[in-house]
Amino acid sequence: MTFAVLLALSGIVLWYLPVSLLPAIDVPRIVIKVQMPNTSPAELEQSVFRPMREAMLTVGNLREINSRANSESGQAELVFEYGTNMEIAYIEVNEKIDQLTNRMPRGMTRPQVIRINTSDVPVARLQIVGKGDVSMVALSNLAEFVIKKRLEGLEGVSLVDINGLQRPAVFVMPLQEKLQALQIDEETIAEALRRNNQDIGAVSVRDGQYRYFMQLVSRLENAAQVERIAFNTPRGQVVRVKEVAVVKDSIQRPQGFHFFNDKEAIVITLHKQAKAQMPELMKQFHAAVADLKRNYPDVDFHITQDQSILLDVSIGNLRNDLIFGGLFAFLVLFLFIGNYRIPFLIGVILPTSFLMSFLVFGVFGISVNIISLAGLALGLGMTIDNAIIIFDHIGKKRLQGKNLLDSCVEGTTEMVPPLLSSALTTQAVFIPLVFLGGISGALAYDQAVAVGAILLTSLLVSFFLLPMLYMLLFRNSNTLPKEDNRLFTASLKLYKAGFHFVWKRRKVAFPFLLVLGIAGMGLALLLRVEGLPAIERRDLSLLINWNEAIDVAENARRTNQITQYFAKQRIISESDVGIRQFLLQTSPATLQDTEIYFLTASESEKNKLVSALQSWLFTNYPNARVVVQDAPNTFDFVFSAQEVYLEAKLRNSNGLRPIPPAELLPEVEKMHQKFAGLSPGEGTLQETQVRLLPNYDLMNSYQVNPLQVVAKVQNMLGDRPVTEIRRFGQILPIQLYESAPTFQQKMSSAFLSLDSVRNYPLLRFIDYNFLTDYRSLTADKAGIYHSVAIDEPAQATALIDYTENLARKQQWKVDFSGQHLENRENLLKLIFILCISVGLLYFILAIEFESFKMPLIVVFTLPLGFTGSLLMLWLFGESMNIMAAMGLVVMLGIIDNDSILKIDAINRLRKEMPLDQAIAQAGELTFKPILMTSLTNVLALVPFLLDSGLSADLQRPFALAIIGGLSIGTVTALYFVPLMYKFLMPEQGVEDALR
Numbered sequence: 001m002t003f004a005v006l007l008a009l010s011g012i013v014l015w016y017l018p019v020s021l022l023p024a025i026d027v028p029r030i031v032i033k034v035q036m037p038n039t040s041p042a043e044l045e046q047s048v049f050r051p052m053r054e055a056m057l058t059v060g061n062l063r064e065i066n067s068r069a070n071s072e073s074g075q076a077e078l079v080f081e082y083g084t085n086m087e088i089a090y091i092e093v094n095e096k097i098d099q100l101t102n103r104m105p106r107g108m109t110r111p112q113v114i115r116i117n118t119s120d121v122p123v124a125r126l127q128i129v130g131k132g133d134v135s136m137v138a139l140s141n142l143a144e145f146v147i148k149k150r151l152e153g154l155e156g157v158s159l160v161d162i163n164g165l166q167r168p169a170v171f172v173m174p175l176q177e178k179l180q181a182l183q184i185d186e187e188t189i190a191e192a193l194r195r196n197n198q199d200i201g202a203v204s205v206r207d208g209q210y211r212y213f214m215q216l217v218s219r220l221e222n223a224a225q226v227e228r229i230a231f232n233t234p235r236g237q238v239v240r241v242k243e244v245a246v247v248k249d250s251i252q253r254p255q256g257f258h259f260f261n262d263k264e265a266i267v268i269t270l271h272k273q274a275k276a277q278m279p280e281l282m283k284q285f286h287a288a289v290a291d292l293k294r295n296y297p298d299v300d301f302h303i304t305q306d307q308s309i310l311l312d313v314s315i316g317n318l319r320n321d322l323i324f325g326g327l328f329a330f331l332v333l334f335l336f337i338g339n340y341r342i343p344f345l346i347g348v349i350l351p352t353s354f355l356m357s358f359l360v361f362g363v364f365g366i367s368v369n370i371i372s373l374a375g376l377a378l379g380l381g382m383t384i385d386n387a388i389i390i391f392d393h394i395g396k397k398r399l400q401g402k403n404l405l406d407s408c409v410e411g412t413t414e415m416v417p418p419l420l421s422s423a424l425t426t427q428a429v430f431i432p433l434v435f436l437g438g439i440s441g442a443l444a445y446d447q448a449v450a451v452g453a454i455l456l457t458s459l460l461v462s463f464f465l466l467p468m469l470y471m472l473l474f475r476n477s478n479t480l481p482k483e484d485n486r487l488f489t490a491s492l493k494l495y496k497a498g499f500h501f502v503w504k505r506r507k508v509a510f511p512f513l514l515v516l517g518i519a520g521m522g523l524a525l526l527l528r529v530e531g532l533p534a535i536e537r538r539d540l541s542l543l544i545n546w547n548e549a550i551d552v553a554e555n556a557r558r559t560n561q562i563t564q565y566f567a568k569q570r571i572i573s574e575s576d577v578g579i580r581q582f583l584l585q586t587s588p589a590t591l592q593d594t595e596i597y598f599l600t601a602s603e604s605e606k607n608k609l610v611s612a613l614q615s616w617l618f619t620n621y622p623n624a625r626v627v628v629q630d631a632p633n634t635f636d637f638v639f640s641a642q643e644v645y646l647e648a649k650l651r652n653s654n655g656l657r658p659i660p661p662a663e664l665l666p667e668v669e670k671m672h673q674k675f676a677g678l679s680p681g682e683g684t685l686q687e688t689q690v691r692l693l694p695n696y697d698l699m700n701s702y703q704v705n706p707l708q709v710v711a712k713v714q715n716m717l718g719d720r721p722v723t724e725i726r727r728f729g730q731i732l733p734i735q736l737y738e739s740a741p742t743f744q745q746k747m748s749s750a751f752l753s754l755d756s757v758r759n760y761p762l763l764r765f766i767d768y769n770f771l772t773d774y775r776s777l778t779a780d781k782a783g784i785y786h787s788v789a790i791d792e793p794a795q796a797t798a799l800i801d802y803t804e805n806l807a808r809k810q811q812w813k814v815d816f817s818g819q820h821l822e823n824r825e826n827l828l829k830l831i832f833i834l835c836i837s838v839g840l841l842y843f844i845l846a847i848e849f850e851s852f853k854m855p856l857i858v859v860f861t862l863p864l865g866f867t868g869s870l871l872m873l874w875l876f877g878e879s880m881n882i883m884a885a886m887g888l889v890v891m892l893g894i895i896d897n898d899s900i901l902k903i904d905a906i907n908r909l910r911k912e913m914p915l916d917q918a919i920a921q922a923g924e925l926t927f928k929p930i931l932m933t934s935l936t937n938v939l940a941l942v943p944f945l946l947d948s949g950l951s952a953d954l955q956r957p958f959a960l961a962i963i964g965g966l967s968i969g970t971v972t973a974l975y976f977v978p979l980m981y982k983f984l985m986p987e988q989g990v991e992d993a994l995r
Contacts, residue, residue, distance in 0.1 A: 010355045013362040023371055023446045028063075028080035029116040030093055036108045037072050042658075044069040045777045045784065047105050050656075052076060053781065055096045059089065064817075068682055069777045070590065090115045114584070122161070122269035123278060124285060126151075127260040127302040127574070134298055136166040136264060137251055142299070143266045147292060151268065154284045156276030163581045164258030164266040166251050170223050170725065171737040173246045180751055182233045182244065183759050186736055187711060189245060190722045192231035193734055196220065197723045220725050223247050226734065252733065255591065256578030257556045260302065262563050267574070269582070282308040304572060305539075305597070305631070328939035345469055346387045352465065353383045353457040360453030366446055375450025383458040384940075385897065385933035386419055390462050392929050394470060404474060408467040416463060418904040421848045422897035423455045425841045426890075451890075488928060495927050495974065499920070502975045510979040513864065513972055520867025527873060527880040528793065536953050538606050539631040542596040542613060547623045549687060552578035552591045558621070559594045565616065569609045572599040597631055625685065646796045646820040647681070648803040649785040651813045658774060658784050659812065661686060667806060671788055674802065675795055681787030683778030693767045702760070704752070709765050712752055782815070789818070796820045837892060838862065845900065849907070857980045858899045864976060865895040865969030872964025878957045887961025894937060894962065895969050898930045902977050915985075919978045927974075934970040938963050 034048055049067040053076065056065055061084040067076040080089055094113050101110070128147065130139045144165060151160045172193070174186050197220045220226055227242035241247060258267050272281050289301050357376060366372050394411035402410065502509045542562075546555065556577045563573045574597040579590065600606040610628050617626050652659050664684070672678050692713065699706055725732040750762035777784055790799055800816060807814035838859060845855035869888050878884060905922035913921070944959035 006356055006359065007352065010357075010359050014355070014358040014368075017358060017361055017366075017368050023367065023369055027116045028082055028084050028086060028089075030078045030080075030086075030090060031114045031116060032076040032078070032093070032097070033112040033114065034074050034076075034108075035072070035112075036105065039072055039105075041069040041071055041074070041774060041777045044072075044074050045779060048108070048111075049074060049076060049779060051100060051103050052097075052111075053779065055100055056093065057781065059092045059096065060084070061089065065781055067779045069779075070775070074776075086115060121271075121307070122305070123272050123282065123308060124270050124306045125304045125574070126268040126270065126289065127300075127304055128266040128268065129260055129263050129300040129302070130265075131298050131300060136266075137168050139266055139299065140165040140167065142296070143268060148268060150288060150292070151270060151285070154281065154288065156273050156281040156284075157270060158273040158276075159271040159584070161269040161271065161582045161584055162266065163256070163269075163576060164264070165581055166254060168732055169250055169252040170226060170732060170734045171246075171248055171250045172226065172241065172722070172734060173248075173737045175244055175246070176751075178244045180759060182237065182239065183235070184233055184244070185712065185751070188231065188233075189241060190736060192229055192241065193220075193226065193722045195231075196229045197725075197734075220723075220734070222725070223249050252735070254578070255552060256576070256580055257552065259556070259560060259563065259573075259575040259577065260304075261573055262560055262567070267576075271584075278308050282306070304574060304599075328936075328942060331939070342391055345391075345466075345473055346384060348469065349387050349461050349466055350383055353454060353461045356457040356461070357450070357453035360449065360456065364449050366449050369446065371446040372450040375447040376454055383454060383461075384936045385929070386458050386462040387466055388932050388936070389415055389419060389901070389929045390466050391470070394467070396925070404471055408471055412463060412467045414908075417848060418900050419459065419462070421844065422900050423459055424844050425896050425900070426451070426455060426894060491931065492924065492927055496924065499923055499975065499978070503920075503978070506979050506982065509975065510983060513976045513979065514860065516972070517860070517863030517867055517976075520870065521863055523867065523870035523874055524880060527870070527878070527884075536603050537630045538601065538603050539597065539599045540606055540610060541629050541631045542598065543627040543629070544594050544596070544617070545590070545625045545685075546592045546594075546621065547625050547685060547687070548592065550592055555592060555594055559596060562596060562613070562616075566598070566609060566613065569605065569612065570598040570600055573597065599631075625679075627679075644679075644789040644818050645791045645793060646799060646816060646818040647787050647789040648799060649681075649780070649787045649815050649817065650803065650807065651783060651785040653811055653813060654783070656783055658683070658777060659786055661772070661774065663810065664786055667810070668786075668788060671799075671802070675790060675799060677790055677792050677795075678799075679789050679791075681778060681785075681789060682776045683774060683784070684786045684788065685775045686772045687775040689771055689773050690768055691771055693769065695765055695767065699765050702765070704760075704765055708752065709762070712750065712762060713766070782813075793820065834888070834892075841892065841896060845896075848900075849903070853984050854903060856984060857903060857977060858896045860980055861895065861899050861969070861976055862892055864972040865891050865965035868968025868972075869961040869965040871968065872960045873957060876956075876960055878960055881957055883955065884957035884961050887958040888965070890958075891962045891965035891969070895965055898926075898934065898970055898974075899977050901929060902926045903981065906978075906981060915982070919981060923974070923978060930970065930974065934966050938966050 032052070034044065036044055036048065045067070049069050053065055053067060056062065056076075056078060059078070061081045062078060063081050064079045065076060066079075068074055078089075078093065080086070090113065097111055097113060126147075128139060128143050130136070143162060148160050148162060151157060172189065174189060179185060220229075227240065227247045229241045230238055231241075233239055258265055260267070270285060272278060286303070289303060292299075293301050354376065360366075361368070361372065390412055393415050394407050397407035397411040398404070544559075546558065550558075559575045559577050563570075563575060567573075575594060577594045598606075598609060600609055614626065614628065617624055650659065650664070665686070668680060668684060694706060694709060696706065698704075699709065721733050721735050723734050725734065747763060747768065752760050752762050752765065778787065779785060788799075788803075790796065803814050806812070842855045842859055845858055846852055849855065866888065869891055873880070873884055902922055905926050906918050909918035909922050909925075912918075941959040941963055944955045945963075
């Protein structure tokens with residue numbers, strides 16, 4: 001009855017457990033965005049980012065801070081230690097920004113502080129494409145005021161973001177010839193527009209017993225009213241706007257575009273709340289899109305980059321892995337157990353333990369994700385292990401002539417200490433991993449809880465439910481159960497032959513196995529070191545900065561040229577060109593930036609497309625800076641390293657000023673020639689700039705106010721917002737539009753009107769020239785730096801040596817960052833954690849055996865498991881990554897169970913017979929549980945090797961490490977443990993230890 005209640009509660013908890021792709025981890029990053037028009041990168045760095053970095057250094061748990069100052073904008077990224085309370089960090093950062101207000105330049109808007117969350121990655125994107133003659137303005141209104149509002153009403157939505165909107169505007173295009181004839185300039189028109197577009201306000205008027213509010217309306221409502229505005233020239237003439245300018249309804253000059261499959265479109269991104277159920281949210285989203293398709297037949301709607309597909313596939317694959325792993329484990333039972341009722345009995349035990357483990361999930365607040373489910377898959381084999389050992393021991397008690405009740409009680413009771421010790425040692429290896437921190441700790445926590453949950457429920461079921469079910473199953477059976485079949489008998493005979501062969505040659509076999517285990521660990525030197533295992537992907541993101549002074553229209557033309565050229569190699573393409581309108585846009589983007597998303601049919605097709613793209617871009621646009629990466633998803637957002645493999649940061653001796661381009665760029669070019677694949681950092685790239693040179697002497701001679709010259713330059717360059725039309729909640733800007741196509745033509749045709757008589761060419765008082773300078777200034781805690789980076793591990797050491805020699809020669813400073821250094825640090829941490837795990841394992845066993853020598857038998861068995869794990873990783877071409885290292889540690893907790901079981905059996909038999917006889921008989925008695933538990937654990941993980949997808953790629957090195965350790969390590973341990981016991985515990989030593 002108790003187990004029935006627990007199962008019912010477990011089912012209820014499972015129903016309400018959140019389902020997600022990955023564990024809920026707070027991303028320890030905050031981005032600060034700064035907007036400051038008409039500001040150079042150098043001015044922005046000195047007046048804004050330098051004091052900001054200095055102030056942020058006192059924020060708690062800050063690991064690093066990097067800033068990037070561009071023209072008119074920039075951003076700083078703060079990276080905190082994993083485990084930092086990001087809510088408190090967010091408050092601290094905002095307080096620092098408020099304290100800096102008085103030190104910031106006047107007129108600058110408050111910097112925007114953005115806390116990075118996993119919900120920042122959209123769960124899906126909705127592409128909105130007009131059919132036929134549907135205008136982009138109409139499509140934008142539909143997207144912004146109808147579709148966006150509709151999606152915001154869905155339960156579980158945290159934000160609906162949008163990009164690609166085109167907004168209407170009224171353009172006033174001055175006619176320069178008429179302005180010169182009337183001796184007026186653009187500012188005269190602008191002032192007339194502002195003067196005739198004001199809310200004069202309301203006047204309260206008393207009328208007898210009543211009071212009225214009379215509103216004086218003087219606001220513009222359309223382009224026709226703009227044309228009729230009149231103003232006076234310096235000569236006293238009355239002129240209307242339409243006489244000196246062309247007024248027309250148009251759209252604001254776009255700063256960016258969005259394209260879907262080569263067509264201009266609008267994209268809406270859907271972001272979910274952290275605790276929302278993704279399957280339910282996506283069901284609502286698809287239903288809403290279906291309604292939109294029915295209601296707006298003139299618009300095409302397409303859902304792209306649907307993250308729920310990744311979730312469904314990953315969770316589905318893991319579910320299948322659990323099912324097939326269980327089936328494989330049952331196959332072992334049928335092959336080695338003669339009584340076929342016992343496997344069916346385990347068929348009741350296994351789902352009971354599995355379901356009850358979700359109660360622990362609810363207590364610890366763990367979601368159902370690919371990490372926690374992998375932990376359950378690992379515990380699946382351990383659950384069968386406990387049941388096999390209990391059944392085997394109960395059967396042996398019955399063979400000794402005991403009745404059914406005594407056999408169940410004694411057989412279970414005797415196995416409580418070794419099984420409890422095995423569970424403790426298994427869980428002990430996870431506990432240090434949880435405190436590792438960073439990605440490893442984040443992954444290990446959910447997996448540790450999952451393994452601990454199924455171990456706990458497995459022990460409860462094995463100690464209480466299993467004996468009861470055994471009694472019910474065999475209560476009417478008068479004959480002893482048949483325990484062995486022919487396959488097991490043959491395996492046991494093979495083991496005996498091998499044992500006698502090794503035992504007779506133990507003086508040679510023991511040192512051989514000991515050296516084999518230690519030397520086999522040298523296989524680790526053959527494995528490459530990575531942070532995370534490679535994930536199979538069939539989509540990619542192409543980031544391009546053209547590294548040329550082009551406008552957004554030319555950027556869009558080049559982007560469409562790429563997507564059209566490679567149309568046959570992709571299924572879908574999306575392009576975000578220029579400046580994005582997303583509220584959650586954290587990466588800096590300029591008019592020369594574009595991001596293209598490609599979805600291909602397979603990973604091989606993706607690799608072909610990547611090669612073709614790089615070759616085509618290098619041929620057609622050699623100056624472009626190109627980055628090809630996997631398209632971002634939740635997994636990449638949380639766990640993928642944002643850094644390059646190795647980045648060398650060169651900086652001036654004091655770090656306050658950049659290295660002059662004339663000194664730096666030749667050295668960077670030499671590094672390009674020496675290191676293939678070297679990429680310059682943002683602070684190393686240059687761009688063409690225009691420097692205006694005022695002639696103050698000539699201004700004084702002509703009595704020209706320099707402010708008039710500055711105002712003229714500002715008015716004539718770009719689209720200048722003058723005023724706006726407000727109607728029905730919409731804002732329609734009125735802009736002065738300069739029609740001259742090039743900068744030189746604008747400067748050549750500009751005149752400065754001082755009064756009714758004096759009218760001079762602008763170039764008389766100001767000149768200009770073109771120069772190149774740094775496009776951005778990058779800086780960190782130590783100051784401004786210029787970086788170069790590589791992604792090739794083989795070149796890391798050479799780049800470090802080269803840049804250190806260069807820095808000494810040029811009297812610069814250099815420091816390094818990137819995955820290369822982090823991998824070393826993580827590897828050292830994992831070795832330290834491994835030592836702690838082995839230490840915990842030793843002390844637990846010392847307490848159980850009440851001996852300091854016996855635990856050494858288990859400890860010296862571990863190198864054999866390591867040898868098997870490393871060999872398996874090397875044979876399958878895997879790297880030494882976080883998941884593989886976790887698999888090595890977990891393997892320790894499993895392989896020691898076999899040694900514990902055999903030592904416990906030797907200790908019990910040693911009280912009744914001589915040592916050699918006890919060792920031989922203990923080997924025969926424990927052969928079945930050791931063989932079957934190893935096989936069930938291995939076969940439970942085999943589906944991970946046969947599956948594909950994100951979950952399989954992530955867990956494959958984890959499974960290989962365990963499978964290799966158990967398969968090879970168990971075979972060697974079958975013979976090594978007796979030899980080690982004989983070596984450490986001679987006759988007298990055993991007698992003393994067992995008293």
